[in-house]
Amino acid sequence: MLSSILPGLSTLVKRGLAGWLIVIGAILVVAIVVMTAISPWIVPYDPTEIPSSPSILASPSTQHFFGTNDLGQDIFSRVLSGGGIMLQISILSVIVCLAIGLPLGLFASYAGGAVDRVVGLVMDSMYAFPGLVLAIAIAAMLGRGVVNMALSIAVVYIPSYFRVIRSQVLSIKEVTYIEAAKAVGAKNHTILTRYILPNIVPSTVVVATVNFADAILTAAGLTFIGLGVPVTIPDWGQDLTMGQRLLTSGAWWTITFPGIMIILLALGFTLMGEGLSELLNPRLEQ
């Protein structure tokens, strides 16, 4: 498998800056996913158990690379295994966004007229809310848990999917090949699934990738204000919340390392998204 990935990477890199962005972003994301996946076997300490003879708030040392928190838990171990929740939430929210935003954008803009206007109005009014505030409101209503957080994040981002997909469909449905298909009697569902859908895949991929980063940051925000997952599960957002109380006692390591991980994961997706959009958007090509 590696032998097929490496040449692929080198061709990407040859496409210039966009290729580099994708490669670096992908390496970051893949590294974090792999790290989280194999964390049960590589953690030096149990990330959830509170040790019986704890060294509380120990600063980084050879024993605890990233120090310990106020319960004496090893922060390095918690960082290794704390990405799972973030990843689950962001993947689930992107799937929900796609499952709702994509068909809505497709049908509304293809149908046009009143349908388009009504759906567009609803989407725009959702878009008008500040994202995090809306997510907080919905998360507070739904309660804790991965699925609930993913849903509240999805609600915030569905309008951006809708908008991008709608504008793409609007421009593609005027192209001659759609008219040509109609002129030989193609059915509406054929035009939607075989003519329009494949042609909007590139921009959809770009929105989804960029949206991953947004979802991660929103998830971190929600966890930070206490709307995340139960405390027992190691999670970077959770550790940030716990750590900020300890900052006054000088324990900078409690929030620095989980914070860096969140930034790296969001950065990875952002880089990929930017690279993809530059690569797939013909208007930016020289």
Next chain:
Amino acid sequence: MSGENKENSHLLTVNNLTVEYWARRGRIRAVEDVSFSLDKGETLGIVGESGSGKSTLGLSLIHLVPYPGRIVRGTILLEGQDVLKFGREKTRDLRGRRLSYVFQDPMMSLNPVERIGSHFVELIQTHEPKVTKAEAMIRAKKLFKDVGIQPERIDDYPHQLSGGMRQRVMIALAIALNPSLVIADEPTTALDVIVQAKILDLLNALRDAYGMALILITHDLSIVLERSDRIMVMYAGHVVEYAQSADVYRNPQHPYTQGLLKSIPNVELDEQTLEAIAGSPPDMLNPPKGCRFWPRCYCPSERCKKDEPRLVSTEQDHYVRCSKYGRGE
């Protein structure tokens, strides 16, 4: 236009067709009161400049006038049936099977993400659901031979073909279900001159081989003069002259047609001054009063500026819309 009693025997009869675009700033009559008929095996050339309504006329024949256009009056009889009265499903079935359309821009007429062959499979299966994919591909390969493309190219993507080849593919798609009428809307405008001649000859050869009728819409009178049986010259939504090609060539009667003919280079003449028609087409929101052509005409009379001339018959099968030839009834 021909005798009323013969109407049903024609392949296509269009009566008093009027198409308007209901724009925000007013109604634009893109096609006004157009009537003609077409028989099996015939070619009709529709000539006019941009905005003359020729494409709108073509699209209204397959009921695909773009929004905000609508057919406000008239009938289109195809083999005796009024296609404007067809429901949505029947209209969809009509397109491709009985009527098909070849668009101007072959570069954009094929779905860029599908192989050429899939276009054929899709088209054939839409109209004949029982046909298998393999059978459709065999038929597509035969069509490829008919339009002069190597059958192997069927697995290519559209971007792998040249403009001329893509237009051949579009023509193959248009004739795939053996329609009785093919409408080609400036099929060669995007192509270079040599490919242009080949495509037009191909269309005429296919017309004979498949026994269908052909409507050739173009802004270039010279390319339809020798290839069509009859020519309809349009100006600002009106038919200004309608006659046998030979008559249009020998005896053009409308000043606009005369102008068009004078602008075509003739290699047989030693000396020839090419003349252009002065001015530009009228603003269709405010067409000139009287004859729509008078501001550009070389001999407008006072009457031309006041009264709109009617289409009158000046000789056998020759119709002109010009006050010089009388006002009609």
